[in-house]
Amino acid sequence: MTRRIVFVNPPVLAADRHQVDLYAEALPFGLLQIATLHAARGDDVRFLDMMEYLDEEGFEGALAPERRWTTKPAGDIHCRGRRDLYRVGKPLSWLRERLSEGPAPDEIAVTSCISFNYETTHAVVRTCREMFPRARIRLGGFYPSAYPEHAARCGADEVFVGRHREADAVCPALELLDGTPKVWLFRLVHGCRYRCSFCMNRVERTEEVADPARVVDDLLAVARRHGVRTFSNWDPNVMLGARVLERFLDIVIARGPAVEMKFEMGVQPDRLTASIALKMKRAGVTAMTIPFESSEPEMRKRFGKPYDIRKAMDAVAMCRDMGFDTASRFHCTFVIGVRGESLRHVFRTYFAVLKAGGRPTPFPLSPAPGTREYRLHEPVLRGKDLSELNGHLWPTLESDEKVALYDRLFRIVSEPDAHRAAALAADLPPDAREEFDRQMAWCLQGPHQVGDPV
Ligand code: B12
Ligand code: SF4
Helix, strand or coil, X not given: CCCEEEEEECCEEEXXXXXXXXXXXXXXXXXXXXXXXXXXXXXXXXXXXXXXXXXXXXXXXXXXXXXXEEEEECCCCCCCCEEEEEEECCCHHHHHHHHHHCCCCCEEEEECCCHHHHHHHHHHHHHHHHHCCCCEEEEECHHHHHCHXXXXXXXXXXXXXXXXXXXXXXXXXXXXCCCCCCEEEECCEECCCCCCCCXXXXXXXXXXXXXXXXHHHHHHHHHHHHCCCEEXXXXXXXXXXXXXXXXXXXXXXXXXXXXXXXXXXCCCHHHCCHHHXXXXXXHCEEEEEEEEECCCHHHHHHHCXXXXXXXXXXXXXXXXXXXXXXXXXXXXXXEECCCCCCHHHHHHHHHHHHXXXXXXXXXXCCCCCCCHHHHHHHHXXXXXXXXXXXXXXXXXXCCHHHHHHHHHHHHHHCCCXXXXXXXXXXXXXXXXXXXXXXXXXXXXXXXXXXXXXX
16 A cells, blocks of 8 residues: 655754754655665655755855754753754744645654754654644654653654664655755675764664675665766764775776766775775875874773774875865864863864864764763763754763863864964963964974874
8 A cells, every 4th residue: 555655854053154064965765775676666755855065155154043952051960051053954834835735644754863863853743743744754863762751751662773774774865855966875895893982873783784786786876867966975983894894895896987986984994905995095085084083092092992093193194195185175183172171182183183184073972871971970961952962062061161172172172274273272371372383393394294293
């Protein structure tokens, strides 16, 4: 029997411009795979994507007053400050209008990825329920998979936990979307066996998601049919599937690279050999994310990272020497906002990225229940709602002054140019300024070369 199914991707929330930027390519890959599967089975499918994929121009208006969604506490449970969160995506009125255009659906499928954004998801489910009390509402994605009891509070009929195995290898049909995205996504492997203290990935083994030859066919078909020229890999740790990755790259090279590719979910630097990096270059890869996390051995130990800072610097320097545009296209991520972390961790990590030739990309810690970082910070988080754990609210910091300082540090260590960062750092408190100057002097001694001691 043909069912009428509406798929909805809710908007997300951002506290600042940097966070808006993080969502620029957060396309609803998994939900579109499921929609494609149902369409192929003959169901009558509509896809309502409430997200907006903003570029430089869009960033300007992203924090406009009419987009304000709510206000949340900033800092730990003892702080008094509050901060506005803004909707990145379409308003609920847009959803109501779209839903009232078609016939009543039999089923509504909603996805939700990041748990601290759950409020928009709940609002979407409530809106759908109000308009179509008899439709079966299903909720899936990372947030309901990680916190099913919490997710059930929204009133969905089904909270789906885990991966949708049948949909996992489906090539999403872009024709279900309104308009063509600038970038499209692809997956090669699933899972990560590490247990970093801030990460929620609890999957044991790395598995191949789909045959690499099929993935290449799919990419080229999307490029041909829709004119998409850039493809971004969406695997949490693709280097654990290096054999699959190499097969994929070999096939792309053999068929003649026709598209630009990015690996921006984290390339584990100690596993990035020169031979793989060269293949990536030949296959048309232009951008990567290299997780630095911390320059400080004790912080890396705490995080449980399986490599040291030198490996991260070597990987960036190696790619720089191969002719990749690492300074603008290699996001080098590091964690900030860990309670009690040293200024040396913040500034030395930032300058380690610049010294290696990468683009500094600080990630404020979003402590998620179930992770070691959450447990370590629990006494100062107790009672905070999931929505209050967005890292850009600095939920672990102990005072309003510290929150204000971190707003400034965040701007400084996001700066790709050391001299502009120095101008921003000019009136930091003396201890912070001294540490900044010390680490900048280290950076200015000259670029990191592969194999240099750190
Ligand atoms: C891609 C990704 C991103 C992207 C986009 C995320 C998004 N869509 O909003 C970007 C780069 C923006 C991102 C950013 C961040 N991310 Co992220 N990210 C991921 C990643 C690697 C993959 C998610 C994904 O799209 N998977 C691919 C598709 C295929 O899977 P899927 O959508 O879940 O769909 C499948 C199933 O869930 C199911 N399904 C999905 N929907 C539905 C609906 C129905 C009805 C049904 C039946 C089934 C179903 O079927 C699908 C097929 O199997 C995950 C790790 C992971 N293993 O999932 C982390 C992850 C989601 N991110 C995480 C975090 C913490 C972050 C950051 C906060 C990091 C930071 N400090 O900045 C930021 C937050 C964003 C921000 N702006 O600040 C955490 C989330 C933890 C949490 N408590 O929510 C994860 C789990 C990784 C981790 N470190 O633990 N991230
Ligand atoms: S290596 Fe990456 S994906 Fe794996 S547990 Fe650590 S942060 Fe998560």
